[in-house]
Amino acid sequence: MIRVKFKNKLALTGAATTAALFLGLNANAARMDMVDVSNNNGYMSTAEYVSMRNEFGVKAVTVKISEGGTYKDPYAASNIANVQTAGLYINGYHFARYATKAQAIAEADFAGQTAKAAGLPVGAVLATDVEAEEQNNQSKATNDRNNAAFMKEIQKFGYRADIYTSGSWANNKMTIKGKTGWIAAYPYVVSGKNWYSTNHAWQWSSMAKFRISYGGFDVSQLNSNYYTADQKSTVKPTNKAAVKANNQKAYKNASKPCATAKWVKESKTYTLKTAVKLHTGASTSSSAITIFSAGTTVKTDQAIIQGGYRWVRQPRFNGYGYLATGPASNTLKYVKSDVTHTYYTVKSGDSWWTIAQRNGLSMTALASQNGKTIYTTIYPGQRLVVR
Template structure:
């Protein structure tokens, strides 16, 4: 064969081969293997979890159980029971505030007891969520490692397996997260084509995933091992594999981009601090400290921004502004809680979205929306709803 024709043929075949590889790489969407839920998501029904399994390929659920040594998630028991009823593997997590070994052990005892009371099955994972900028963020890696180890050793006494959840920017920086361990949160601009944190148990790649019959955005993770499926190969099988593929690809395309451009957004809220927090002169942890606000302080904010790997809120002051770091960029306002500015209504037998909305001068859509639900979500007696 003419060598020029041979060369052309080789180049053509090579181009086709590379194109084939590119198609396969870009078509590899990050999977929605695991969803984590908390009181922020409110009541989640078995039907919602079943839809997640059948239409989106969700295999496992990780439920917030507790926080610090005083907060027990009021929805943990129902989320665990309903997730199990939907056939999902159910795990739990505890939001950490500990700064010493003694505090870590105390929080582990509190979390273990809360998990038992909520019905978390023995053998499930009970992870420690370590991401508080004003607590673990100011400690050395060695101190965080010591505290995490103490927490996890204590948790094992309750019959649970353990793991560490933290952000990608903190893993092996603020604390050690070895290969074949860890649940890492990192939200890239482009999800498809790369298996991030493939040596860790799980990679949380979005906090804004949408599900068909569930209202609001959800944290979703891809499982890179069988650790969160009871240490065995998952037996959870979706009933609509076509929908799973389509929904996963759609979720990959719609993943929210982090605010890399560092634009301020309006956020007029009032919070009560649950721990002491440094008030800075600018959006930098190395900037001067105006004051250390003690736990219980009421903070009114007007704007928020993601910058330097943290989420910041701005507090108007009589002579300018103060700035609070609320956690890693991927985090929402986890370590502060809203001030008691809302009016709640406790659902009674016979109530519906319509009757409660009419009684409080709201539309059904508004009522459902401000509670993180849709009007098609079932409500139950004793459930609390925000009506003001």
């Protein structure tokens, strides 16, 4: 769930059209029991969560808390407060970067402390999101040992533990036992079958739409009461027509180009109040060039709203650097563009290199324009911007 959080799994070819019709017209489509959100979704109001609950039957929200050993999601505290105000069950997740047992314990301590500070209540689930290159390079036994260490440590903070990963990694890169786990695998034509029914949750889409919220969301069907604090929820959608229409929108013509934001001219000088990372791209997942200390003066030439932040570009002697100046709500000169993207749907066996070569791009450029790095794992079914 990097934010990306694209964890997508099946080619959007003819099956996508079938899925669109099925999910839009069939009452047995997978449920939107749980939504997960992160900094990539920007600020989420209580009204948005109330709409998710009342109109779409959402029961629980799982918010990003932290990543690795230093990153704290800036929206965690507001998400936790607003979800609770909306009367939904609240949980959290930590995006894992650990490769050793010691690192897993250290990250669990960091995640637990960050969750406490952000207001995640005792008894909530604090899952470890295991899908990064660090774990891809480890053996199954090593990942199992590290995950067990993280979960044991996180329980010391009063949180319940679980593992989030993709269907292709479950019981391949790590062990996910029955009656545990939150598994991502999508899109999929349900056709009467509930995937991962023995696990706590099945994440089946990253493109779900909600009436008053911007963008696509990761949604999951809950197969147990684990993410609702072992309590049964009576939340049911009150607007079935909206659910049907939005499910249909989420999948119909999924490969069509969509409008995007564009850079606008902005010659401005910033004096930083706090230390800020300068990135290689306008994304929190892009590499850091350096860290500017408080008091540094930065001259910029362009700005854009992207990934939940307002980004500015700094001309440098060898290219450009990018830094976030605030949340997306700080729109200033933000404008919509008529520019459209062309998408490619990842297939089994694809890699950053093969997709980049096929579309005349470098791996770095391809990853950057999708808000990722070449070390981010991609999955069959995931859509990438190639033009």
